[in-house]
Amino acid sequence: MEKYALGIDIGGTTVKMGLFSQDGRLLDKWEIPVRLENKGAGILPDVAESLLSKMREKGIKTENLAGIGAGIPGAVDKAGNLVGGAVNLGWEPFNIPKVLRTYIEVPVKAVNDANAAAFGEMWQGGGKGYDNLVMVTLGTGVGGGIIVDGSLLVGAFGGGGEIGHIHIDDQETECCGCKNKGCLEQYASATGVVRLAQQRLKQDDAPSLLRRGELTAKSVFDAVKAKDSVALEVAERFGSYLGKGLANVANVVNPEIFVIGGGMSQAGEILLSFVEPEFQKYVFPACREVVFTLAKLGNDAGIYGAAGLLLNG
Amino acid sequence: MEKYALGIDIGGTTVKMGLFSQDGRLLDKWEIPVRLENKGAGILPDVAESLLSKMREKGIKTENLAGIGAGIPGAVDKAGNLVGGAVNLGWEPFNIPKVLRTYIEVPVKAVNDANAAAFGEMWQGGGKGYDNLVMVTLGTGVGGGIIVDGSLLVGAFGGGGEIGHIHIDDQETECCGCKNKGCLEQYASATGVVRLAQQRLKQDDAPSLLRRGELTAKSVFDAVKAKDSVALEVAERFGSYLGKGLANVANVVNPEIFVIGGGMSQAGEILLSFVEPEFQKYVFPACREVVFTLAKLGNDAGIYGAAGLLLNG
Incomplete structure (x- = not known):
């Protein structure tokens, strides 16, 4: 019997x-708004x-369902526990599969959303054909997901792939959202x-397109x-910063491929041209052979990965 | 039939x-000198x-042997290829199991020596009971080995765990052995x-025990x-450097435990007391829960790990 998966x-x-x-074909997709009231x-x-x-x-019917995969904006351990809660949703720690299964009795797999996106890009996106992959999501923050030998690196407490919080500059005076500098x-x-x-524009009065209109990563x-x-x-x-990071x-995981996604990756190949040479400057020789590519699934990477992990993770 | 393994x-x-x-009991151990002439x-x-x-x-007899595990001072991929050769031995790249099997026809597993040591410490040493572990070897250099869910993280080209070459200081003017700074x-x-x-002693004339006798990490x-x-x-x-690194x-692999080994670890628990607080200063909250411990197997970690990987890897 052909089965389905929900991501x-x-x-x-x-x-x-x-x-x-x-x-792995996406047969239908849709979305619903998130109600944040009452702690989500x-x-x-x-x-x-x-x-x-x-x-x-x-x-x-539920017997036609292989199960549900869920990507969550927080650290999720291998058992599906939302270890530190999900600040953006107002959620305290709880076991996600356990609760979701009270509504629909099928296998449920819960993972961090950036990790889900990484698995999605490996399964059906820019990293198809590779099984040692690092995905970097450049959006409001920097997210990451790591695949080792085809399996997601979840880490001991769901903190695997938190590459946005690698310490990269000792001179920084402003705080990151995580309170480090x-x-x-x-x-x-x-x-x-x-x-x-903004820092660069303040330095002098050099003429620039950036002085007109709204200043965004896209601009x-x-x-x-x-x-x-x-x-x-x-x-x-x-x-220079991203290449070094x-x-x-x-040097830690020696991947075959970096898949760069998130809103900023819409800048296209030109973005990679600033990262790769800097990467090559800092990387250890044994870890030098890496492909840089752009993500392909856009905003669907998360649902692909959640379903993919349920089916193959 | 009870079998044996050679590490x-x-x-x-x-x-x-x-x-x-x-x-996993060590029944006998011995060593032979390395002959470096004629490219090893x-x-x-x-x-x-x-x-x-x-x-x-x-x-x-060979039928009583489960096989041979070999730790090699160089990057070794999953197939046992010595990817970039082994500079210290004069070896060019070749497939280690293939050659070793021409002498003894049993299963052979070859891995990087620091990776072997990490597996050894997990199997029978300071990391026993953990399956997400990072071992750090502080010797002449800094080596590393990473275990994820009980398996060695070898990486795409055997470069997994090369944590000694993480870039950690932008201000450095001297070159590392790898030619980076x-x-x-x-x-x-x-x-x-x-x-x-040496840098500190040059700064001023402050009296110090370090101005007498030979200056070593031990002193x-x-x-x-x-x-x-x-x-x-x-x-x-x-x-501060090691904690930050x-x-x-x-933040990348979210281990349960760091096992600190190598010659310098003979300084004992006091060494950890300088590392852990700095680690806590820089780590991302989701990755904060880590045990720091000293390695237990000393110079035998490599043979333990090589045999352990052959038997369980």
């Missing part, structure tokens, strides 16, 4: 959901209702690039494409 | 060898002859600690134990 990706504003065939107590009931409604619509996220996230641009890389020399300096600093990651 | 650990001056029971061509024939002679002495090894190895001590930690304030400053700088490793 869900719970974010701060929406829950993305997908219905997958066992061989309504989120999982809403998810369950939406999934059950979709199953009714498609005539899928000098985390990779402070330079290589979309927010970080804007910060680097920085658009200006780079227009050969704006100030933007170029900002991109080089971004590349990823060299440290490569 | 060998090839270093720059001697090859250590051990005969193990299947349940005699090393494996010497090893094979010594192993065969031991087997004859003990009345062990600012590698962890430049501060946290025995050589690195001596360098830090630095002996002086720390004697409450020498200059040595204390050196140990604090060492601890291990925080970066923890």
